[in-house]
Amino acid sequence: MKSYIEKWNTNANKVNILLVDDRPENLLALESVLSSPEYNLISVNSGEAALKHVLIDNIAVILLDVQMPGIDGFETARMIKSREKSKQIPIIFITAISQALEHVTEGYHSGAIDYIFKPFHPETLRMKIDAFIKIHRYQEQIMFQNEVLRVTGETLADTLVTFDETGKVITTNPAIDNMFGYMVEEIINEHINLIVPDLTKYFGDLIHIGTIIETTALRKNSSVFPADIQIGEASIGGQLVYVCSIRDVTERKLIEEERFRKIFEATPCLVSLRSLKDWHFINVNKSWLTYSGFNHYEEILNQSADPLTYISYEDIGETVVEMADLTHPVYNSRIKYLNKTGELREGLLSTELMELHGENCLLSVITDITERVLVEKEMARLDRLNIVGEMASGIVHEVRNPMTTIRGFLQMSKDFPSSEFIDIMIEELDRAHNIITEFLSVSKNNNTKREWKNLNGVIETLFPLIQAKAMYTDHHVDLDLAVCPSIQIHEREIRQLILNLSLNGLEAMSSSGTLTIKTYHQDDQVVLAIQDQGCGIKDEVIDKIGTPFFSTKKNGTGLGLSICHKVVSEHNGKIKIDSSDKGTTFLVYFPCEDNQLLGEDSHHMLNL
Template sequence: MEKTTERLLEVLKKGRLYFYSMKELLTNKPQILEMAFNQSLSAIAILDREFNFILVNEAYARADNRKVSEFPGRNHFDFYPSDAKAIFEQVVQTKEPYQVFARPFVYEYNQKRGVTYWDWTLSPALDNDGEVEFLIFSLSNVTDKINNELQLKRLFEISHDIICISDFEGCVRSVNPAFRNILGYEKKDVLGKNLFDFVHAEDLEPTKATHVNAIPSASPVKNFKNRYRCKDGSYKWLEWSSVPVSQEGLTYSVVRDVTEKIIADEKLSNARQQIANILESITDAFYAVDNDWNITYVNETSAEIMGKTQAELIGENLWDTFPNYNPFTYEKFHKVMKERIPDHFEVFASSVNLWTKVHAYPSKDGLAVFYRDITTRKENEKKLLESEMRFRSLFENSVDGILLTKPDGSVLAANSAICNLLGRTEKELCNLESCSIVDLTDPRIPQALKERKIKGKVKSELNVIHKDGTIIPVEFASQLFPGADGETLTCVMVRDARERIKTQQEMNRLERLNLVGQMAAGISHEIRNPMTSVRGFLQILRGKAECQDYKDYFNLMINELDRANSIIAGFLSLAKNKKNHTLEKQNLNTVLEKLLPLITADAMKLDIFVNTKFGNIPDMLLNEEEIRQLILNLTRNGFEAMSPGQTLTIKTSMERQDVILSVQDQGVGMSSEVLENIGTPFFTTKADGTGLGMAVCHSIAEQHNAKIDIETGSSGTTFFVWFKLGSVG
């Protein structure tokens, strides 16, 4: 135990506690040991052979922000897992102390502390048998010291300036990477070499003298410049700031490459001479005044504008010479002189009847003024402004959409017409890419772009995209023109083509209906007469006794003749000039009410509901038979589009000055192909259809001065029949 006490005493001495004698320690062992242990500035822990904590002092617990009571009985490596366990085991085995310096450690449970660095000593305390009784573990946190050293090292490495350490004889001891970056020498090329060997011959003596004179008094050398030879043989100007340290026998230098600055200073000196020559040769007017507003310099151009010679102006007071100077200019000049901030402005000089562009610059001696005649430019700007206002008026009020775009397709400006067409604001359009405005899948685009590239302009048709995703066909004209900065811009004019396309489609449909009607009117009687004769003879033969075995065949032939007759009747209904097309004043609601039982009966067979909403509408001139056929065609189309349990809605209403009949189903809607071709004679989606039903409806609507519109979607289709008030009785 005595050896253990001696070991602990040795450790405590290292912790800056001093004991006057071993005897005193042994005599008062419990109290003194406890006091020394707890008050030591070093972190100390006593561990058993298995590295379990027996006791730690306050400094040890404080190093980990723990309490002293948390440690006893706990294993060191449960708290601080690391590869140092092998060292601890070595100390137990060898019974020899082990010291570590600046060992890195990361707290697993508190990684925000980052990497910490520790100096520590692990000393074994032996019992009377010479075996390790316990371990004394003392450590010191050197994280700040190591981090400071690392920071200095990083600074040394990353500095853009050269950092050089040399002895008093000029022999290089160390340089940073900037030495290579600036002069081209690798570190190995200069270590041990003398700095003076690289100095330009003309600068060698001043350099040596400055270096030698600084050493005795350890005086810093600041901003000493000399030329230094680079590895490629060229020379650079360097600026040295050095401090000799007598105790170390070393000189520490920070060296900056000032070659560009030296060259720039030389150029500046030459430039100043050139400025005087330039001021006389420039076309701009120039004059300078001192702080008392006396003219110190005026070039020939300015003197000519002022109507005096240079000799007459130099030395004269500006305001006395020109008492009628523009008050605005007067205020501007005084502001520049007072605030020492340059100003640029345009002003009309009434004294010389010119518009001038003025640049006023403060100087330490007064004020320098450049100005030029901009009268012609001002007149042109006025004309340009008037032109821009006319263009802006045309741009904003055009019924056609107009876009101004960059070469990449991004929008610079958009008028209200194009905004309304696309359902977006001008700001939204300017923030969109072209692919969000134009349907790039349109196959006409590549040809249009090619033509515009060759000719500089193009007229064509394409599709644009509404904000809600709707594809809109448009006519467009596009032309390239140069922008103010020389960049090629594009003007695009767009016109909604939906009405034109719709009108063209309607004309084509009417033309087809008219053709079919004329054909039907021309051939229906010629076909019907022989068919009627054939049907009559078939009925006679069917009634004969010897033909009874073929009765089913006769019935089949008669039914097919009746079906052919119904098709011919459909043809006839397409003819414009029907003899029985008479109009009578009556109400559409009345026709619907008479027809409702038949519609309801058809619906009940299919387990479909019928909902009616009859509005207050005026009487109209109608052909009841044709209107009945129109309604039955529309309702039966609706029935065929729906499933059992769904509802068909028949509605009449007034909108503006039109009477509207609407038939709405709850089917799955129509495809774009069906929607485009519906109403075309012989177009049908039904296996046994003739393709005449909707064609007949359009024909009847036309003969009643009405039109049919269709809205369709995934939730169903609605047919709208718009009766113009011209048909109202």
């Protein structure tokens, strides 16, 4: 006998309809009415032939004539209904004889579910057949699904268990024998905790419904093995039922442990595994022995005392840390550790709580960074020396120029004394003095307390000085000062910042150029924008702007913009340069707070 799966695959496209009538013209009429790509019409002219097809084919519905020679329709229906395989097939009687009540009653007693009297209405017949076919398809689908579930349950390696709200086992599949050693009948009506201890604590917990839970399971012989379980809920007849799949993951755990062992041994980090029960060492790797100054595993394993002294120097200064105090995992915590030989080394400590063979453990990993820290310190020292060398070279170069001029005029003064020579030498000495002063401004830290000031007021105070410089060089200055909140600043430093940027802008323009000084409030920042109409700054040198002794001006030192960058940095701000062939804009962003009062002047627009 074919299984439901085979039947489903064979007849998925068409369904069989059996037509039984001893008159060919009646069969022809039925075939014309019911002809469809979805139906396979089987026409026979006797009850005997109908019985043969019922045994061979999967029939969806039977249209059966009542009055036939030999075995009539009533007897044929009774024989079909008496067989287990065919008793569910719906039978519709088609007859042209009397519609008397006793005749119809006999038909229903024979197993018919409907009566159609000749002459029949074609559309009515087609609609009835379509309805029965739909019912047949639903039944076939249910049978197919049940068969799939049965085969899956019998062949699945995982154990499937259903149990009620009290934990009493309702059903299980044959896999329980191989996995747990119980026969199916032994486990029915037992509590689920018999095979998965403490499983009932997950009942009704939406967090665990449908998720995979790693736990341990218990065999009949009391041996324990690691298992992955998954719980689902179902409601059958108003009763809540839990469906649980149990998978033995012993082999997977062994593979994971072997992989962990290889990583444990091969990593250059110091790795140790300790029991949380009494803090004895379960295992350490080779790197741990090497860095800690020990030679043999026997010196460490099963020892509860920690041979290393751990010193944490983050946050609250240096403190001694006991590994037993790390009840919560840490990640890359900066520590120093003192090894057996008394050497103080540096590292990054990470810990993780884990369970190994039923025992709670602490896995600690120390990444030794002693050599890296030494290299970083040496690189920082070399960088400082390099910077000092570069700045010293720049200072020598800049100061040498005025000294050379002074020396030349002093030699000339021996033969041709002149007050003009003295003025030039004084000017050159002042120039050398300014270079040294700017250099000191770049290098020194300013500890002056900041005050709440409005940037617009600082700009207005400096405006006459900037205006005078602009008029002397045949330039114009526009102010566009919007309403801005007060910010915390060192006023003297901000004045120097504004003057340096403004004078640079004036020097970058040819005659009749306009310098625009603008302020506005944007995204919790006060923005100072100083825009010139010069030829712009080339892209390849923008990143170098602000470096000491780098300047695009013929006689510039680059210290002015270095001072600007330092001032902005001390105010937790940032500088952005926007440049094109139409001019350059220096944008300075100062952080501010929304609750500060706005400046007294709401808006200024001066065109000079």
